[in-house]
Amino acid sequence: TQLLEQSPQFLSIQEGENLTVYCNSSSVFSSLQWYRQEPGEGPVLLVTVVTGGEVKKLKRLTFQFGDARKDSSLHITAAQPGDTGLYLCAGARRGGSYIPTFGRGTSLIVHP
């Protein structure tokens, strides 16, 4: 089972600040997805990245897939209280089961 390490585990920032969270593994992934989960709710898909080096933008969120397809980052510009939540990455290993493994997540709190 591939391990997905997410960092930092917790992040508490003020509204307006920028932040980056990371998702790293020693395995190569065929694709990787980012989800956001709020307390008591299921994860909600934000983006899927497939190509090494790919960059995708979703409003103030920028997602990047590493060139070697082993890591990914999520950058949030000018964070808002509505961005508060648990950010999860999940990846399916190339050549293995297509069932993805989830990381433990980064818990983000944005204070007004």
Next chain:
Amino acid sequence: EPEVTQTPSHQVTQMGQEVILRCVPISNHLYFYWYRQILGQKVEFLVSFYNNEISEKSEIFDDQFSVERPDGSNFTLKIRSTKLEDSAMYFCASSWGDWGYGYTFGSGTRLTVV
């Protein structure tokens, strides 16, 4: 926007009892999944279901667990004899295609075994 619906939202059961968790996936989706999340821990894969049969299952999905799609709309997870360690949030998810298409998750059922 289409949703995955799960019922009940919260179930309390005594150890050793059988529970059935219900899910209505998005109607045109073809792949169905159950995941669980123990409090404070990561989301863990249980089982995937495609073309009316289990396509993959994890080590967690032992003989105490079973899944069914009885009527073409509902997708159920049955735990035959619950244990304390089965207490968790159980999420159903569905997707149109395989992993690359992304999953739509339901809001979950919080199962508490006492």
